[in-house]
Amino acid sequence: MNPVDKRRRDFLGQAAVAAGAMIAPGVFLYDYAKAAAPATPPAGPPATSGPVSAKVRWGMLIDTTKCASGCRECVDACNRENGLPGTTRPTDSQWIRKVDLKDLRSGATLSAPVMCQHCAEPPCVDVCPTGASFKRADGIVLVDRHTCIGCRYCMMACPYKARSFVHEPTTGQKTEVPRGKGCVEACTLCVQRVDRGGRPACAESCEAAGHGAILFGDLNDPQSEISKRIRSVATTQLRADLRTDNGVRYQGL
Amino acid sequence: MAAFRLAARAAAALLAAALALAAGPVAVAAGPKLDAPRSGPCVEDPKLMRRSHMEFLKHDRDDTVRRGVRPAKHSLAGCVSCHASRADDSVLGSDTHFCQGCHVYAAVKLDCFECHTPKARPAAVASAAGEPLR
Numbered sequence: 001m002n003p004v005d006k007r008r009r010d011f012l013g014q015a016a017v018a019a020g021a022m023i024a025p026g027v028f029l030y031d032y033a034k035a036a037a038p039a040t041p042p043a044g045p046p047a048t049s050g051p052v053s054a055k056v057r058w059g060m061l062i063d064t065t066k067c068a069s070g071c072r073e074c075v076d077a078c079n080r081e082n083g084l085p086g087t088t089r090p091t092d093s094q095w096i097r098k099v100d101l102k103d104l105r106s107g108a109t110l111s112a113p114v115m116c117q118h119c120a121e122p123p124c125v126d127v128c129p130t131g132a133s134f135k136r137a138d139g140i141v142l143v144d145r146h147t148c149i150g151c152r153y154c155m156m157a158c159p160y161k162a163r164s165f166v167h168e169p170t171t172g173q174k175t176e177v178p179r180g181k182g183c184v185e186a187c188t189l190c191v192q193r194v195d196r197g198g199r200p201a202c203a204e205s206c207e208a209a210g211h212g213a214i215l216f217g218d219l220n221d222p223q224s225e226i227s228k229r230i231r232s233v234a235t236t237q238l239r240a241d242l243r244t245d246n247g248v249r250y251q252g253l
Numbered sequence: 254m255a256a257f258r259l260a261a262r263a264a265a266a267l268l269a270a271a272l273a274l275a276a277g278p279v280a281v282a283a284g285p286k287l288d289a290p291r292s293g294p295c296v297e298d299p300k301l302m303r304r305s306h307m308e309f310l311k312h313d314r315d316d317t318v319r320r321g322v323r324p325a326k327h328s329l330a331g332c333v334s335c336h337a338s339r340a341d342d343s344v345l346g347s348d349t350h351f352c353q354g355c356h357v358y359a360a361v362k363l364d365c366f367e368c369h370t371p372k373a374r375p376a377a378v379a380s381a382a383g384e385p386l387r
Binding site: 049050051052134136137138142144145146170172173174175176178179180181183191192195196 | 314316317318319320321322323330333367368369370372374
């Protein structure tokens with residue numbers, strides 16, 4: 001409530017009480033005495049994370065040589081973690097998808113997951129008319145559904161087809177992943193896990209399945225596993241010519 | 254003559270309105286019948302909460318979504334974990350369910366739960382996430 005409104009309300013409330021006290025002292029004074037002694041509220045739980053800082057930049061390295069064709073562990077883990085229905089209808093959201101590529105000349109094939117690339121210069125943020133599409137200080141690109149009007153301009157702007165529009169009414173949402181009809185959504189890099197010091201569900205499930213093709217870490221920390229790998233092997237960003245400086249990198253493309 | 258009749262009718266309407274207002278506080282005191290909360294006192298004084306919970310939620314949602322502050326002091330997940338019905342773990346469903354009951358009583362549209370889940374999480378998951386125990 002705006003402080004002026006609050007003061008005005010308090011003044012009017014007190015004026016009413018005073019007027020009442022002059023007319024019917026017994027009843028009103030009793031209520032006033034009760035109202036004047038509010039209990040002290042307890043403090044909320046201490047915040048365990050945030051505010052996020054720009055010292056960190058979260059990113060992923062996907063090793064296509066370890067990614068198995070036909071394996072959908074990461075996709076299923078993403079659907080489970082975020083309460084997505086999975087692609088049962090053509091209009092269902094898809095935060096991560098498996099892409100199989102074949103070089104027609106040599107016959108070489110490779111498979112890799114593609115999701116939001118968490119660009120440093122995200123086109124989806126540039127075009128958003130309401131400011132709903134934004135980049136957090138730690139490099140994670142998100143949609144604030146409270147301000148998203150569902151215009152889908154960001155979906156047009158994204159070079160990676162990473163975003164989906166929710167066409168159908170939703171049920172069975174997870175507590176930390178609210179989602180509803182009429183908003184655009186995409187991979188959040190499992191922000192609810194990252195904020196508690198965890199890593200995305202896809203990276204965890206890929207390792208559990210024995211592939212270990214997805215490495216998650218801080219691109220700004222030179223001592224992190226991901227930074228060391230990026231220094232020692234050749235990696236590429238998808239559509240690097242667009243100079244969006246993706247947080248997700250690929251090895252063996 | 255017609256003007257006089259109109260004025261008399263207006264005066265009668267005003268008198269009726271004044272009587273209705275005088276009767277108002279009695280109805281307010283009765284209030285909606287709601288499920289009892291699952292654990293101790295609220296994060297703010299209940300009187301303040303009744304008046305301003307939407308402002309608290311709106312402020313802290315921006316902290317969580319945009320700045321990653323978790324758990325926020327005023328979080329919808331916190332409301333739900335404490336106020337969900339013991340029968341079906343939900344804050345919606347009937348006029349005794351906490352959120353729905355009061356919003357129906359106050360005739361205010363409630364649209365949080367078009368995206369957010371009205372169901373409380375299992376206790377173990379909720380306490381790991383720093384929500385109040387129940």
